[in-house]
Structure formats: structure tokens, C-alpha cells
Amino acid sequence: MTRHTADDDERGESNGTGAADRTTSDVDGNGPAERPATDGGVESATGGSDSMELDPDAYDPVDVFPGGDLDLREGADSCYKCTSCDTSCPVAEVDDEFPGPKFQGPEQWRLKRKDDHDIDESIMSCSNCMRCDDACPSSVPLSQMHNEARGQFVEEQMEKLSVEYVRNRILANYRTSARLASMFPKTASFAMNFGPVRWAMEKTMGIPKERDFPEFATETFREWWKARGGAQVQNPDKRVAYFHGCYSNYNTPEVGKAMVRVYEHFGYEVMVPPQGCSGTPMFANGMLKDARRHAETNVENLVEAIGEGADVIASCTSCSMSLRQEYPELFDIHGIEDLSEHTFEALEYLRIHEDLDGELAGSSLADEQSFAYHAPCHARNQGLDRQAVETFRDVDGVNMEDVGDSCSGISGTYGWKEEKYEKSMAIGEEMFEHMEAAEGDVGMTECPTCAMQMEHGTGYEIKHPLQLLEETVVA
Numbered sequence: 001m002t003r004h005t006a007d008d009d010e011r012g013e014s015n016g017t018g019a020a021d022r023t024t025s026d027v028d029g030n031g032p033a034e035r036p037a038t039d040g041g042v043e044s045a046t047g048g049s050d051s052m053e054l055d056p057d058a059y060d061p062v063d064v065f066p067g068g069d070l071d072l073r074e075g076a077d078s079c080y081k082c083t084s085c086d087t088s089c090p091v092a093e094v095d096d097e098f099p100g101p102k103f104q105g106p107e108q109w110r111l112k113r114k115d116d117h118d119i120d121e122s123i124m125s126c127s128n129c130m131r132c133d134d135a136c137p138s139s140v141p142l143s144q145m146h147n148e149a150r151g152q153f154v155e156e157q158m159e160k161l162s163v164e165y166v167r168n169r170i171l172a173n174y175r176t177s178a179r180l181a182s183m184f185p186k187t188a189s190f191a192m193n194f195g196p197v198r199w200a201m202e203k204t205m206g207i208p209k210e211r212d213f214p215e216f217a218t219e220t221f222r223e224w225w226k227a228r229g230g231a232q233v234q235n236p237d238k239r240v241a242y243f244h245g246c247y248s249n250y251n252t253p254e255v256g257k258a259m260v261r262v263y264e265h266f267g268y269e270v271m272v273p274p275q276g277c278s279g280t281p282m283f284a285n286g287m288l289k290d291a292r293r294h295a296e297t298n299v300e301n302l303v304e305a306i307g308e309g310a311d312v313i314a315s316c317t318s319c320s321m322s323l324r325q326e327y328p329e330l331f332d333i334h335g336i337e338d339l340s341e342h343t344f345e346a347l348e349y350l351r352i353h354e355d356l357d358g359e360l361a362g363s364s365l366a367d368e369q370s371f372a373y374h375a376p377c378h379a380r381n382q383g384l385d386r387q388a389v390e391t392f393r394d395v396d397g398v399n400m401e402d403v404g405d406s407c408s409g410i411s412g413t414y415g416w417k418e419e420k421y422e423k424s425m426a427i428g429e430e431m432f433e434h435m436e437a438a439e440g441d442v443g444m445t446e447c448p449t450c451a452m453q454m455e456h457g458t459g460y461e462i463k464h465p466l467q468l469l470e471e472t473v474v475a
Contacts, residue, residue, distance in 0.1 A: 075141040076106040085142055088135035090407040091127050094426040098125045101132035105142040108149055119153040125420075126150065127411035128284035129377040130321070144329045147283050154286030167205045171413040172285040175277040175294075178216065178250035185216035208421040214251045214452060221253035225260075225272050235269040240349070241305035242272050243298070243314040243323065247448035258470040259315050259346055265474050266354050271310055273301040278319040281413050283326055295331050298323070303335035312343045315466055317379040317446045318412065320345040324382070345379070345446065347387055347465050356391060363472045365397030370440025371463070372403050374431055374454060376447035377411070388444060388465040395472055400444070403434035408445075410453035425457065432457040444468070 079102065086092055086100035104123055111117045123146065132142040158165050170177060181188035191197055192213035202209040219227075221244050240263060248256040260270050276294035283291055302312050302323075314320040323343040328336050350356055371392075375385035385405070392400045409428030414420050435443060435458050443454040443462040451462040 075139075075145070076109050078138040079106040079136075079140045080138060082137065084135045084137060085132035085140075088131050090129060090131065090409065090411075090427045091125060091423065094423045095125060098122055101126070101142050101146070104149065105132070105145040106140060109145050112149060112152065118157055119149050121153065121157070123150045123153050124286070127414035127420075128280075129407055129411045130381045131377050131407065134381050141329070143326075147286075147288070147326065147330060150283075150286035151288035152286075155288070158286075163204070163206060167207065167417070168285040168413070169287060169290075170205070171207075171416055172282045172287045173277070173290060174281055174413075175246040175250075178246055181216045182220055182250050185218050189213070189215040202418055206418040207416060208418045210421060211416060212452075212456065214247075216250055217253045219253065221249045221256035222272065224253055224257060230272070231264075231270050233264045233267060233269050235267055236309060238267055239269045239271060239305075239308065239310035241302055241310040241312045242270055243275060243278070243302065243312055243319055243343075244272070245314065245316045245319040245448075246277050248315055252448065252464075255315050255464045255466055258464065258466040259313075261474050262350070262466060262469050263313075263346075266350065271305050271308075273305050275301060278314075278316075278322040279326065280318045280322045283322070283330075284412050284414065288330065292331055292333075295327055295336075296333055299327070299333045299335050299339055302339050306338055306342050310342075311349065312339065313346045313349050314343065315346045315446070315464065316448060317345055317376050317382065317384065318449075320348075321378040321382060345382065345384055345387075347391065347446070347469070348382075348384055350469075351387060351391065357394070359473055360391070360395050363395055365395070365471060368397045368399070369442065369468075370399040370438070371401065371442050371444040371468070372435040372438035372440050372460070373400055373444045374403050374408060374435070374450060375405070376445055376450045377407055379446055380405070384446075388446070391465065392468060392472075398468070398472075399439055401438045401440065403431060403438055406430040406434070408447075408450040408453040410449045410456075412449050415449075415453060424453070428453050428457050435460065 081102065083100075083102060085105070086102050089098075089101050091098050092100040099120070099122055103120075104126055108120060108123070112119055126146050128143065128146065130143045136142060154165070154168075181192070198209040201207045242256070242259060242263075244256045244259075263270050274297070276297040278298070279291035279294050282288070282294070306312065312323065314323065320343055324340050327333075328340045344352070373388050375388075379385050379387075386402070389400050389402050392398045407427050408431055409415055409424040409426070411424070415424030431454070435454065441460055443451070443458065443460045444465060445451050445454060445462065446465060451464075454460060455462050
């Protein structure tokens, strides 16, 4: 796994060196390696084009592009225009005006090295699903290029008083809105889904009235954690630091509770450090300064837990992707590589360190249940797309059916924008059809926004694999 990092916040733009290789799920313990960029050229040592003898010592390097810490020349040069990224892009499939990942990545990177060239505004139509990373046979750092270009566009070209900017800033900082709503959860849940309010939000902010806002929990996960007295298992030899993220804290604390109970069942001491947002919605909206602010908090507190012998686990695959890949690609923060190396998705970690097959071999559910499982795009990018199906396939009373490799379409905040709503639903159509054709009428996924889309498109109840694991090994 190769990554290059830099501090893009101090420069006000992203301009520097990046990763050529992507994150995978083969957790082999090897640390990241640096690959030098290949930038520059040579002048004739004699000054003539017909020279027969050249003195290599007289060659002077020529910087073709402006220098900087985040020089993605090597990754851009690896692109040989096979268009695998374009054909895998769910947005390009439904949006004829979207130029696709190849343009948004290496082609735009070359263009934006010229001082007189602006970032194309179509970069804001990229949903940040990162499927292009997984599709590229040359390990071009496509999503890193997209994130940097999007950040530069928002910072330098987007009107800060525009409705689009204000709307995107609110969506990107969901944690702030959720924290306020959780003070009066029942009132907030009612108000956010009240018809006239939804109509007004679409007209004034461009948030589609068709979307149902998720309900806010009457007791957040962190409130529950504090009320129970924290960890119930003390084990300095088996410790994990839980990165619950925003959604499991404010909207679905049952996922966090299931995670805690399952891990304690296996003898782990669970730590819940102070934390901010993972930054995923901020990356998708080009709010890199906001993302860095949260990243600094997360790196500081999670690295402290790592120093106490813990590995970091996340129940959301977008959160684990952010900590593992996007942080070290975009930020130069002390300890960030340690956090990347010690971060895992929750079910993935148990499959690595525990005998889940043996634990589940004699288990069964009292009532048979059938699930339509969807692997999130960010799970696929980490090589985790089959983990839930493989984990539960031999459990008596469980029928787990994979509904295919299509994107759900919501991609975080993408599907929460009025101008993107119809495209979001068109992307998700294949998944909806496969879910409805599956035997079960309960959906399953590790991503909270994919769960929103699955429920929105089918009406099915959606569960997290950790909730099913709790039913099988803890109950």
C-alpha cells in the first residue's frame, strides 16, 4: 500500500504528491512505502539539435509542472486511457454531461497545473463512490485527484454566498446538525419530515422533498455508553478503540450497542475515545479545511488509544475508508500513518482475529430470517464486499443473498441534493430490482447512507451485519 501525504490546508489548495497504490483489505502488517515522483526533463547539453556527443553531466533538469508537496505526476503518468474507470462510474452511466473519472483525475490534474486553468465545475458531480480506484488496472490515484480538485474548486471558484455552497456546507457538516437535533430528538424528527418544512427546504436549499430524514435517537450511543459505565470488560491484551462515527451515535445507536456487546463477548476491552466526523461527507463536498479540523481531533485521540495497545475499528465502511486511505492521502498530520495501519472495519477485524466460523458453527436463529445484502462501494474498495455473505452463509436459520455489485446511488450526500436526486435513484434502480427479487424482505449493509437508499427505494427494514452477529453469538 503506497500513499503520499501533504498539508493542503496551509497552502489553501491541494497541490502535491500522492499515492499510486490503493487501500486493500489484506492486512499484512507492512507499513506504507514512499515512491518518488518522476518530474522533469533535460535540455541539450550542447545547445544544438544535431549534436552527436552529449555530456550527461551538463544536463539541467526542467520542471514541467510547478513543484509542491503533493505532486501527482507519477500517478497521472500511469494512466494509459483504458477507460476502465469511466465504464465503472455510476454517475457517468446516468449523467451524459459528466465527463467521467479519467477527465476528473489525470487529465484535469495536468490541466490544473497550469496557473491559468480553472477546475472544471463538473468535479462537483463526482459522488466520491471511489469505484474508479477499484477499477483502475494501473493504480492511478483517481479519488485522491478528485478530492484535491474538488477542494481547490470550492476554495477558489465557488461563490461562498451561493445556495449551493451553503447547502453543501450544511450537508457536509452533518455532525453539527445532528448534535443540535439530538437535544430535542422527537421534535427534530417530526419537524424535519413535516410536509411544508420539506417543501420549503427544497425551494430554499435544494434538498429534495422526496427524501425522508432519518429519525434521531432519544439516547445517543455516547449517552448510552456513559450511562452503562463504559467498558464492562477490562483486558489490556485485547483492546479496540471504537470509531462510531456520526450516524451510529445520533441515529442508529443500536449498531454501536451491538458492536460493543459482540466485542465484549469475544473478550475485548472497548474504548470510546473523543472523536469528530470521519470527514467523508466533507471530502465529497470539497470542504477540506473542515475535514482537516476533524482529522486533527481524530488522529490525536485515536493514536493515543493505539499507544495504549488498541486497534481502531469502525462500524461504517466509509469511516474506515476515510481513516485508512483518505487521511494519509490528503493530510500531513503526525501519527496519521499509524492510524491508517491500525484501522479496520468491525466485522473484518473479527474475521481476522477470531474464529468466527467456529463460533457460528453451532448457532442458529429461533426464527428463520432472509436478508438481501448490498456491499457498499467503500466496502468494495477495501476488499470487504463478500464478508457478510461469507460470515453468515452456514448459520442455521439465516439466508443471506447478495443483491449484486451495483451502486446504491445515494453515495453519502450526493443523493441529498435536489439536482442529483433523480440520477441517484436511476443509479440505484438495479439494486432495488435485485432486492425485490431476493427471497428476503429485510436489507443488510454496513453503510448508513446506503441503508437510507435501500429503505427509500424498497421500503424494507435495513440491518447492519453487527446486529445479526449479536443475535447469533450473544443472545
